[in-house]
Amino acid sequence: MLAPETEAELAAIVTAATGPLRVVGGGTQPIGAPVTGELLSTAQLTGISLYESGALTIVAQAGTPLEDITAALDGENQRLPFEPMDYRPLLGTGTTPAPGGTGQPTIGGTVAANASGPRRIQAGACRDSLIGVRFVDGSGDIIKNGGRVMKNVTGYDLVKLMAGSRGTLGILTEVAFKVLPGIAASATLRATGLKDAQAIALLSKALGSPFEVSGAAHDATGPDPVTLIRLEGFDASVAYRTEQLTKLLSPLADITVDTGLTRVAYTWRSIRDAVPLADRDGDVWRISVKPSDGPQVAVRLGPVPRLYDWGGGLVSVLVAPGSDVRTKLQGLSGHATLIRASDATRAVIPPFHPEPAAIAQLSQGLRQQFDPRQILNPGLMA
Amino acid sequence: MEMPVPDPTVVAKKSQIVSLLKKVLPADAVIADEAETRAYECDALTAYRCPPLAVVLPASTEEVAEVLKICHREGVPVVPRGSGTSLAGGALPTADSVILGVARMNDVLETDYDNRFIRVQTGRTNLSVTGAVEEDGFFYAPDPSSQLACAIAGNIAMNSGGAHCLKYGVTTNNLMGVKLVLMDGTITEIGGAHLDAPGYDLLGLICGSEGQLGVVTEATLRILPKPEGARPVLMGFDDSEVAGACVADIIKAGVLPVAIEFMDKLCIQTSENFAQAGYPDCEALLIVEVEGSEAEIDEQLGVILQIARKHDPVELRESTSPEESAKIWLGRKSAFGAIGQIADYMCLDGTIPVSSLPHVLRRIGELSTEYGLQVGNVFHAGDGNMHPLILFDANKPGDLEKCEALGADILRLCVEVGGCLTGEHGVGIEKRDLMHDQFDPVDMELQMRVKDVFDPAWLLNPAKVFPLATTAPRRDGNARAA
Numbered sequence: 001m002l003a004p005e006t007e008a009e010l011a012a013i014v015t016a017a018t019g020p021l022r023v024v025g026g027g028t029q030p031i032g033a034p035v036t037g038e039l040l041s042t043a044q045l046t047g048i049s050l051y052e053s054g055a056l057t058i059v060a061q062a063g064t065p066l067e068d069i070t071a072a073l074d075g076e077n078q079r080l081p082f083e084p085m086d087y088r089p090l091l092g093t094g095t096t097p098a099p100g101g102t103g104q105p106t107i108g109g110t111v112a113a114n115a116s117g118p119r120r121i122q123a124g125a126c127r128d129s130l131i132g133v134r135f136v137d138g139s140g141d142i143i144k145n146g147g148r149v150m151k152n153v154t155g156y157d158l159v160k161l162m163a164g165s166r167g168t169l170g171i172l173t174e175v176a177f178k179v180l181p182g183i184a185a186s187a188t189l190r191a192t193g194l195k196d197a198q199a200i201a202l203l204s205k206a207l208g209s210p211f212e213v214s215g216a217a218h219d220a221t222g223p224d225p226v227t228l229i230r231l232e233g234f235d236a237s238v239a240y241r242t243e244q245l246t247k248l249l250s251p252l253a254d255i256t257v258d259t260g261l262t263r264v265a266y267t268w269r270s271i272r273d274a275v276p277l278a279d280r281d282g283d284v285w286r287i288s289v290k291p292s293d294g295p296q297v298a299v300r301l302g303p304v305p306r307l308y309d310w311g312g313g314l315v316s317v318l319v320a321p322g323s324d325v326r327t328k329l330q331g332l333s334g335h336a337t338l339i340r341a342s343d344a345t346r347a348v349i350p351p352f353h354p355e356p357a358a359i360a361q362l363s364q365g366l367r368q369q370f371d372p373r374q375i376l377n378p379g380l381m382a
Numbered sequence: 383m384e385m386p387v388p389d390p391t392v393v394a395k396k397s398q399i400v401s402l403l404k405k406v407l408p409a410d411a412v413i414a415d416e417a418e419t420r421a422y423e424c425d426a427l428t429a430y431r432c433p434p435l436a437v438v439l440p441a442s443t444e445e446v447a448e449v450l451k452i453c454h455r456e457g458v459p460v461v462p463r464g465s466g467t468s469l470a471g472g473a474l475p476t477a478d479s480v481i482l483g484v485a486r487m488n489d490v491l492e493t494d495y496d497n498r499f500i501r502v503q504t505g506r507t508n509l510s511v512t513g514a515v516e517e518d519g520f521f522y523a524p525d526p527s528s529q530l531a532c533a534i535a536g537n538i539a540m541n542s543g544g545a546h547c548l549k550y551g552v553t554t555n556n557l558m559g560v561k562l563v564l565m566d567g568t569i570t571e572i573g574g575a576h577l578d579a580p581g582y583d584l585l586g587l588i589c590g591s592e593g594q595l596g597v598v599t600e601a602t603l604r605i606l607p608k609p610e611g612a613r614p615v616l617m618g619f620d621d622s623e624v625a626g627a628c629v630a631d632i633i634k635a636g637v638l639p640v641a642i643e644f645m646d647k648l649c650i651q652t653s654e655n656f657a658q659a660g661y662p663d664c665e666a667l668l669i670v671e672v673e674g675s676e677a678e679i680d681e682q683l684g685v686i687l688q689i690a691r692k693h694d695p696v697e698l699r700e701s702t703s704p705e706e707s708a709k710i711w712l713g714r715k716s717a718f719g720a721i722g723q724i725a726d727y728m729c730l731d732g733t734i735p736v737s738s739l740p741h742v743l744r745r746i747g748e749l750s751t752e753y754g755l756q757v758g759n760v761f762h763a764g765d766g767n768m769h770p771l772i773l774f775d776a777n778k779p780g781d782l783e784k785c786e787a788l789g790a791d792i793l794r795l796c797v798e799v800g801g802c803l804t805g806e807h808g809v810g811i812e813k814r815d816l817m818h819d820q821f822d823p824v825d826m827e828l829q830m831r832v833k834d835v836f837d838p839a840w841l842l843n844p845a846k847v848f849p850l851a852t853t854a855p856r857r858d859g860n861a862r863a864a
Contacts, residue, residue, distance in 0.1 A: 052737050053634055055736040055737050055766070114578065114583070116578065120577065120578075127586060128554075141828070143825055144821075145829075147800065147801065147802050148800050149734065149735055149765070149766050150733075150765045150766070151552060151733045151766070151767040151805035151806055152733055153540060153807070153808050154802045154803045154804050155809065155826070155829050155847065156587060156590065156591055156829045156847075157590045158828070158829065158832070159586075160554065160585075160586020161582055163583060164582070181633070181637065181638055207607075208495055208496070208498065208607055210607045210610050235681075236678070237674060237678040237682075240675055240677050240678060241675075244675075288579070289576050290574075290575040292496050292497055293576075310577060313497075314577070333574055334574075334576040335579055353580055353581075355581050356571070358564070358568050358570040359572065362570075363584070365834075365835035365836075366582055366832065368835075369835060370831075
């Protein structure tokens with residue numbers, strides 16, 4: 001396995017490569033079609049190169065473990081806004097990472113997957129906090145884009161393009177983020193027994209209020225569905241908003257309230273990581289639709305275990321192996337990603353939603369420009 | 383600023399091109415008369431002017447597609463235009479180009495409060511997007527200073543920001559989907575009411591691409607519930623560095639104000655003479671605004687005022703009424719206009735790491751003395767987006783050139799300390815030649831290859847963003863095959 005320790009070494013490896021490279025970081029989110037190629041690990045590119053808490057900015061090498069980043073931010077009571085998930089329990093990749101992976105999520109892998117959790121609806125996705133990248137493209141050139149400041153419109157925004165490109169346009173070597181202050185208090189408002197459509201209506205009502213909801217989920221993975229709404233901020237502010245929001249939602253459902261940072265964090269970690277779907281047999285899909293279309297997913301797929309996040313717009317479902325989810329969802333606008341299935345299934349059902357012809361053509365064109373030899377994770381995304 | 387020599391073959395077939403355009407558009411949507419095209423000879427960077435070959439004002443996506451097909455076939459450069467408020471020359475025409483204005487396309491197509499988005503045609507002005515939803519308690523967050531006039535099309539092209547983006551982000555963070563017409567007339571849709579399509583983030587790429595990749599005719603925008611209230615506090619300091627330190631301390635304390643605005647002595651005095659907002663006579667002034675309910679505002683301002691007091695402010699004024707809030711903002715909002723009353727000025731837009739603020743302010747002062755031109759500083763301090771205003775006299779021979787040289791030095795300084803050339807205005811023609819200071823040739827080459835994919839013939843707004851010498855082979859028709 002190739003495991004460069006510097007960006008320059010990585011660039012030399014790519015330049016000299018004669019065949020496909022299979023890029024791996026922690027190997028904890030092996031989503032996409034299976035790739036064959038020489039393993040290339042970014043795990044040796046580690047370290048936080050810059051952290052200025054007064055400027056809400058952190059810059060790190062791509063292979064830096066996510067938990068190192070979180071620990072550094074915790075030290076200054078700050079956090080990554082987009083709440084990246086840890087799919088190790090769901091995908092079983094903690095104990096059995098993808099080949100070459102360390103089993104530890106890396107910050108570069110987080111960017112490559114544009115991994116974003118429940119706070120996506122308030123603070124944006126990973127790509128919204130990402131302010132700069134350095135990467136090695138398919139020709140072995142070292143490219144930089146963006147920087148370390150949060151407002152930057154100089155040239156094209158390749159930063160966004162790199163987020164979610166899963167190592168097919170370039171191999172990330174350094175990433176920079178805008179971070180946010182930590183929180184002093186949090187609360188979960190909880191309703192039980194709601195049907196999907198009622199639950200999503202409740203979440204919409206909360207999200208349409210001025211009370212700054214930072215999480216809106218509905219867990220229908222078992223017989224007793226639970227609807228969850230999160231508030232975060234300063235003490236008095238959370239107390240006030242909890243009271244107001246409870247008042248607002250009471251006509252729609254009976255609301256109970258959980259408080260305490262640890263307890264609230266525990267609840268939302270479970271939503272973030274889709275824990276209720278872990279350790280259960282079947283394929284897992286991640287479906288993104290307009291929130292009010294969320295309940296339609298259950299209508300189309302039948303009463304499968306399902307977990308709604310993002311106010312109803314993100315639905316993680318557990319279905320029988322090999323189920324053709326996309327055909328059943330035809331006509332709904334949005335997309336479905338197969339995130340857990342056997343290699344055999346992933347070879348038959350494309351993990352990523354097919355793109356309309358004009359978009360696919362542009363994407364192919366970009367791929368051709370960034371990686372003319374098509375050696376970076378070939379076949380992973382299309 | 384140099385512009386490319388107009389293509390004589392295109393200029394020579396003007397009447398033919400105009401008659402082709404008239405076949406696909408109503409007569410009043412094609413402007414070819416020289417006196418009338420003059421209205422489109424510049425944008426808000428008024429130092430540079432050039433009437434276009436013709437102007438088209440399509441009323442639908444389909445009409446936009448027809449226009450682009452013709453221009454594509456005939457090899458005519460196209461310069462997309464929103465409201466023409468670009469400070470960077472983003473909508474400056476060349477004599478061989480067709481201006482494609484989206485001003486007639488300003489409808490609201492869909493408003494959806496359950497899913498919190500609005501879909502509009504992109505000729506709609508920024509403020510009228512909020513106008514369409516505010517009675518129902520919602521707003522569209524990005525708020526560039528020109529929001530009364532600027533179009534969503536231009537906001538998307540330049541990825542515009544505003545005073546409140548510290549909390550809400552800039553255009554790209556509030557854009558959910560677009561309808562995009564490619565140079566060959568292909569109509570595509572990217573994103574929509576759902577989030578985060580898999581595949582490459584073309585939406586993120588389009589936003590901020592300065593009209594060089596396609597023409598955006600419709601946009602799905604995130605709308606947010608209006609906060610219950612907002613309240614600013616004004617702080618005066620007798621030292622700019624102390625004001626800068628105060629900003630860093632506020633951010634470190636875990637408070638996230640919606641806006642932190644900074645003004646220096648020249649801007650304070652000039653705007654005070656102009657608007658009489660009652661600003662103190664001091665070296666530096668901060669306006670910090672927080673949002674929420676009364677109790678939440680009290681809680682946040684409590685923290686902020688405590689920090690401010692540690693920095694010995696010469697004035698600390700918390701608004702106690704909407705009138706006082708308006709007055710605190712009045713001076714800041716009048717700053718550009720006030721400077722414009724006393725001199726011609728050039729507004730820069732570099733961003734710096736907040737920690738470099740004291741150093742950069744000191745260096746700007748030194749450069750100002752060296753060049754013999756006054757510089758006022760007014761900017762979004764929370765995110766380091768500076769707006770140095772260089773004062774000059776347009777009637778004095780050589781002054782504009784001197785001003786541009788000073789501006790270039792200031793922007794190089796921004797890059798040198800780890801910042802960038804432009805935070806929210808865009809590169810346009812204004813900062814084109816400074817791109818070499820921020821990017822290595824390989825960085826720019828890859829960006830230009832992105833344009834090769836979307837617009838292989840380099841017909842869309844081709845003379846912008848990149849240095850002319852760098853793009854010459856592509857513009858001359860030698861683009862690499864996509």
